[in-house]
Amino acid sequence: MDEKYKKDSLEQKYNIIKDNRYIMEEVIVPISKVLNLPIDEVVEIFVRKCDSATLYELHAYAEQARMGCLGRKVDIDLGLCWLSDFFGLISRKDADLIRKKVVESHILHKKPYKEALEEGRKLILQLLKE
Amino acid sequence: MDEKYKKDSLEQKYNIIKDNRYIMEEVIVPISKVLNLPIDEVVEIFVRKCDSATLYELHAYAEQARMGCLGRKVDIDLGLCWLSDFFGLISRKDADLIRKKVVESHILHKKPYKEALEEGRKLILQLLKE
Structure with a gap:
């Protein structure tokens, strides 16, 4: 009986992930890519490490993560990390x-990342050439 | 007289940067690449925005920045931002x-970035499969 319960619960957890296209596309696939790990193994990790409640909330976490982690990528891709945090050529506020x-251009307004980045680059140049 | 002093000072500032190969290679060139801006214009920005004392210290800042900003790149490239900060699958300490x-493998031990990254990826997989 316990074994059956455990199996059902695992299956339920798999289904929570696999039935949610957003989670699959925005969480599982990107993590599978960076870790160079088959998609099924990434799903298994989430199933093993998270309880059902957490998996149900994954959608909300994923949106936060997408915004937050993209912000860090922007820092790197535009050199903001150097220009602002270390050399102080651009204020932290700017x-x-x-x-x-x-981030908003790309995620909320669906602009291709390269175009959104280009907008940011222009703003940086304006500030640096002031 | 004031004009001459200003010109000498500017020239001195240009020289501080241009005579320092480390600054050129580790600061000016990378920023020139991310901003898609000619190297001379990046030098000019530093000359205009920083005083001589800051330029003399650029070397130290640059080393800190290299370590710090590379850390953020590692976060992105290994998905640590997702796995740790947002999904809690890996502890912050790990x-x-x-x-x-x-970062140390690449910067201190001069391993190619891809190899250093691969070491990190293996550590992550170990933790996730525990």
Whole structure:
């Protein structure tokens, strides 16, 4: 009986992930890519490490993560990490605004990442050439 | 007289940067690449925005920045941002250790970035499969 319960619960957890296209596309696939790990193994990791409640909330976490982690990528891709945090050529406030603008352009307004980045780059150049 | 002083000072500032190969290679060139801006214009920005004392210290800042900003790149490239900060599948302490190991492998032990990253990836997989 316990074994059956455990199996059902595992199956339920698999289904929570596999039935949610957003989780699959925005969480499982990207993690599978960076870790160079088959998609099924990534799903298994989440199933083993998270309880059902957490898996149900994965969608919300994923949206936060997408915004937050993209912000860090923008920092790297635009050199904001160097220009603002270490050399102080751009104020932290301006860096925050530029990062936010690029992230929103891409995620909320669906601009291709390269175009969104280009907008940010122009804002940086304006500030640096002031 | 004032004009001459200003010109000498500017020239001195240009020289501080241009005579320092480390600054050129580790600061000016990378920023020139991310901003898609000619090298001379990047030098000019630093000359205009920084005083001589800051330029003399650029070397030290640059080393800190290289370590710090590479850490953020590792976060992105290994998905640590997702796995640790947002999904909690890897503890913050473990994520810090893995990030540090990759950064040190590449910067201190001169391993190619891809190899250093691969070491980090293996550590992550070990933790996730525990």
